Amino acid sequence: MAGEGAKPIASLLLFLNLCMYAIVAAISGWALNVAIDRGFTIGPSLALPAHFSPVFFPIGNAATGFLVIFALIAGVVGSAAAIAGIQHIRAWNRLSLASAASSGIVAWALTLLAMGLACKEIVLDGRNARLTGSR
Template sequence: MAGKGVQRIASLLLVLNFCMYAIVAAISGWALDVAMDRGFTIGPGLALPAHFSPVFFPIGNAATGFLVIFALVAGVVGAAAAIAGIHHIRTWNSQSLPSAASSGMVAWALTLLAMGLACKEIELEGRNARLRTIEAFLIILSATQLVYILAIHGASPTRTRS
């Protein structure tokens, strides 16, 4: 019976994480598009501006470029990990646990990396509401993804015979 309760909690966290990862990926994609549209333009002499940075973002601050790139990767990997988690929740056996757990841990590690960059961006200030949304979601996701990983490890799934 305890397994069903943990399975429900894991399902709820999985849906929450999937939605939040999709939002993080969408907003990060928007920010990347803005950077491409408003980025540096190389003149006819093909000379780069004096302080050119390949991760220059016209919105936000010095940490925005790194945050957006890592948040986009974390969002896509997190959404993919949620899809692996859906399979595990549906079957809930020991054969599906390793793929769900390993992809969940990779997504959590990337989320922690992006969260660290979000903390740096918060420290530097000067960002808009969409970037604040990414920061908040990454901080929340770093906790909820860990709880999801602990939940799927907490209850031992039933072992099926092949």
Template sequence: MAAQLKPLAGLLLFLNFCMLAIILGIGSWSINKAIVEGFTIGPGFDLPPHFSPIYFPMGNAATGFFVVFALIAGVVGIASIIAGINHFRYWDLDSLPAAASSATIAWSLTLLAMGFACKEIELLHRNSSLRTMEAFTIILSATQLIYIAAIHESPRSTYI
């Protein structure tokens, strides 16, 4: 059974990498836009009322939290892909703990970002780039879970 799931794990690694790259690209663009078009504070200027350091000129009140947590989940997800590639190469019990634990941490952070994506969807008023990022985050949470299940079916022991 384990040998049959190795191609699935490889496909999910590649798919997750592509989705994480898209999430990181859109999230980086959003952060850059928020910095460029954000509040200008300088000598003689006071902070505006209700100032938020997570202000985004596009989107709604949940956008800042969603983008920040999606970026964190993306970076941790890329790190888990590296451990996953190592596990895919060897596909034995020695490489499983690193791949499984990093994938589980990345998945939990992706679920956190997905929660903010759901809140952002509920609040409406967002642009198409944010909608794309929300969709990829929600899909990624499912594919990461399937990947975690697939790698847990790797050989139980190569020493027996």
């Protein structure tokens, strides 16, 4: 079959891609866990803060919550796309190419969205005191 020489290179790139997405999903899952543990608790005697957001993160700034959520989604979808790519390499026919390519494009689009939110977080000036070093 044509293109048999590309299988080892594609396998290596897919393995690196899977590792990268697993690391992104693990870090964003950790950040989401921290936000849930340290988040604002509404009790009977507590009132909502003036600038309450349902995507509130005690670390970072106003864009951190959106960044973490979309990075977690991109990490999970990217891992699934890498697994679909590995299945395509195992089959190596044109019938399995469409599913691997379409899931890869969706993962790439979600990764670009998370990257845009990361850029927005960098642009925003308001930082948490823990990130700036001043207390």
